[in-house]
Amino acid sequence: MxxxxxxxxxxxxxxxxxxxxxxxxxxxxxxxxxxxxxxxxxxxxxxxxxxHTLYEVSTSNAVVQGVFEGCMNVGRIKTHGNFGIGTFDSLNGEGLMLDGHVYQALGDGSVVAPSDSATTPFWFSAEFEADRSAVIDSVSSWEDLCKQIDSLRRSENLFTAVRIDGIFDEICYRVTCKVATGTDLVTATSHQEDFKFKNIPGTLLGFWSPTYASTLSVPGYHLHFLSGDHLHGGHVLGVEAKNLKLQVMDADNLAIALPETPGFLKANLSGDSAEALSKAEH
Structure with missing residues (x-):
């Protein structure tokens, strides 16, 4: 050795x-x-x-520049964990992977199980094994939720996988709609559909990423929602709830699969995407 x-x-x-x-x-x-x-x-x-390895497909910088061409299929994504979020070819909806099953939340509000041949231009996944857990007594807003998850994270420099289960008094989320490749992310998400539900069981799942990784991932929290009956889901914008089960996992190993699609190879990824990501996320 x-x-x-x-x-x-x-x-x-x-x-x-x-x-x-x-x-x-x-x-x-x-x-x-x-x-x-x-x-x-x-x-x-x-x-x-x-x-704990976090497996990433492509980079946030590429998505900001409109590199939405699918480069890895769902079948391969499943080999890299049982938990994750992302999107699909041409930004066609929000991607969720929970307990090894992949779901696609579409712009019309429906949720389907995509085929293993469906492709993604951007994805984060992991084999979820909680390092720490807690009960959140009450959540009044997205900002309040983020602060309460912060108390369970142990470092500003590690990625963190987050899973939250319970009944949500109110959940607000959006779903991206299919767009032409090359459309920048801010423009693409300005036409998204928003949805709101009350008293709905479900799961919030996603990741917290460090600020230094803004060219690779979305800085801060990026969470998606999947209802308990798997009929509703999307990118979380607001939340109110009580008595939620919170689990977090530290990700101390990062593996990245870079696309070899024409769009990725020719894209200018030298800029700072933090501001555009913030607009698109919120």
């Missing part, structure tokens, strides 16, 4: 059988994972070591 050039890690050189190596290569080709990630994940599970 030798010291790795990656802080906090060690380089490990081992011999494996041809059959194992061939199986590793086959899995990586099928899922897009690197051999390093696959081996680390397998060892972590076998040894009972927490190794």
């Amino acid at each position: 030798a010291k790795s050039n990656i802080p906090g890690s060690q380089a490990l050189s081992i011999n494996v059988s041809d059959s194992l190596y061939n199986a590793l290569q086959k899995r990586c080709l099928e899922t897009g994972e690197t051999i390093d990630h696959l081996v680390q994940d397998s060892l972590a599970k076998a040894l009972g070591v927490e190794h």
Whole structure:
């Protein structure tokens, strides 16, 4: 074993059988994972070591610039966790993955189960295993909810997966509608549909991302809502509720799959997307 050039890690050189190596290569080709990630994940599970990986498809900068062409299918997304959020080709609705099942909230208010061949231009996923949990007695607004989740996060520099279950006194959310590739995100979300429900059971799910990662993800909280009957869902804008179960998971490993679509390869991703993301999110 030798010291790795990656802080906090060690380089490990081992011999494996041809059959194992061939199986590793086959899995990586099928899922897009690197051999390093696959081996680390397998060892972590076998040894009972927490190794929480957040898997990302594309970047927030690309989405801001209108790179909405699907680059990874739902079938492959499912191999990278049981929990996540994103969108679909041409920004056609909001994506949710809860307990291993993927849902597509459409602009007309309906929710469907997309086929494994449906594609996404942007997605975050993880294998959700809560590190900490708490009961939220009362929530009066989106800002109030964010402050209460903050109390369970342990660092401003780690990504955090968030799951909240309960009955919502009021939930307000929006759903993006299909647009032409190349439409910038602010313009695309200015035509979104808003929905509001009262006294509805469901789950809030998503991620908190550090400010330094604004070119990769949405800074702060990005949560989607899925009703308990899986008939309603979208990107959360406002919330009021009581007696909610909050669970958070620290993500200490980030893997990113970058698209090779013409739109991504030619896009100018050098700008700061934080302001545009804030407008689109809220």
